Amino acid sequence: NKHSIKAHLLWSALILLALLAVCAIPFALGQRSKQSSQIQKVLGAGSAVVQQKKSEPADTETGPEKYMVRMMPAALPGPVRLPGFEYPSLVRSLLPSVNALINNNNGASCTQGFTQSETTVVSFASTIVAGFNDSGSFSVSSNQFTGWSRSTDSGATWTDGGLLPASAGGDAGDPVLARDSTTGRIYFATLGFSVGTIQVFRSTDNGATWLAPINGTPGGASEDKEWITVDNFVGVGNGNVYLVSRNFGAGNGIYLYRSTDGGNTFGPSGGTLIVSGSPTNVQGAYVTVSPDHSVHAYWYHNGGSLNVRKSTDQGVTFGAPVTIVSSLSTATNGDLGLTGTLNGGGTLGFRSNTFPHAAVNPVSGNIYVAYNESPGGGDKANIF
Template sequence: PFGTSANGDPCTAYDGSGNLYYETMYGGIQGCKVIRSTDNGTTWSSSVTSIFGGDKNWMAADQTTGPYSGYVYTTMTRSSFNGHGFARTTNSGSTWTTTFNASNSPLPGAMVCVGPNGATDGGSVYFVTNTGSAFASVYGFYVSTDGGANFTFQGNQSFAGYVGVNSNGRNSVQNMRTRPYPFIAADQSNGTYRGRLYCVYASNTPAGNGNKPDIFCRYSTNQGST
């Protein structure tokens, strides 16, 4: 259904209406294509281009009943490897618009998630970039409170270092390539920790101490500022 060759890094997301979105890089890695299923994967729509870029995409959907219900968001490292792009769809994947580019982010591995903004479900869209170096990552946190139309930079955090050992300029564990990507999620519940933003990543402490990376989880209570 993609109408072209898929090229890896597939990811999926469900919106609140049960629509399933499947995204993958395509061609010579010019960007990403997305297909949509309304019957849990039995049949699929024709593909559309969601974002242009050169490596590592990720996707998230607003599953709430808030003002941005059904919006789907994606991010990808730009083709020139000088930043990360962010795009969204507001019409169930029919068309996609790039709304933001974060510059000076040369590493792949940007991520996106959805959380509340106070009482507004789905009111915060979080976008975290991966920069620095492959052995000393710097995560840049951004937040949008208008459904991904505009973003505010919240700050950089230097959490992660090596993952495993340096093998020919790459992080490796047991000869397998690894990366300290910043995976994020936000608490959309009505419980005690509503609104918390969580970041999970791998790192060796101290750096370069072998094939035994630790998994870390950190959280923010102020939309990624600290």
């Protein structure tokens, strides 16, 4: 009967699917093995080699100059891709996956100076640009500490960009990326290395190259924990760039700077004061733009709260502070006092700052703020 025929057809289809899954697994593993061989080939003797002088204190070297060798392949391998066939979900769940390595340390002869951390990323179309603290840059240049990498195939492969453009002020990491979706210009903010202000690098070719840095905090001093964003909404204010930073110099507070000319200049000199760092410390500055072009500046207050001020005139002036949440940790920077086990034994504390991160719904304008906090008891930390 009809029901019996349908049952047989369904059962046959299930058997066929199971056989397909079993047959696909060896093929997938073979593809992974093939990719592994390709990785070794890319990173092996056939790779381009950049030979760079290794920085050493002048009084420690009496022999020939030492060089650090960095292997620079054309592209770093990314996730496994199996062309020509769309596997059922059951089969896909059995296939190996590979996270994409985006920085390149291969071939380094140094025994230290190759740590990456504090990442930032922007994505558009099939291009992804990432930035990170890079102690490998410091091994090559004595006043640079920032790395970057780029993918033009949706993250399948990556090219380590090496150093940012050299400058007298250098770059000291804490990177933040932002992009103007109208012009395509990308902004790359970092701490200054030899200067106390924020360096802002710009790219006009989708992150392939970078222009020399601009001072993003003129009149500032001992700047730290910057954040940068672009007004990408249609209307007056579109393309404005907003940067907030913690001034630990004479200004002692969090200040906002803005650019209305594509990042060619930032102002005002000395910035617009968002909140003073006296008598209570403030840190963790953050900034967002809403669909109505209003600008919100956020921070952590060491009295145990997260706060925000709003500007309705494109960052020229700001309204009174509003408390987002209170009763948070009052340790330095809202630290939760977490500890970890060291290699070889022992414990040591690590940073767990209660700094705000915010996102704006581009349609409704709703704002969402995330932060960490300890609920007490055995639970050391949660995200709210």
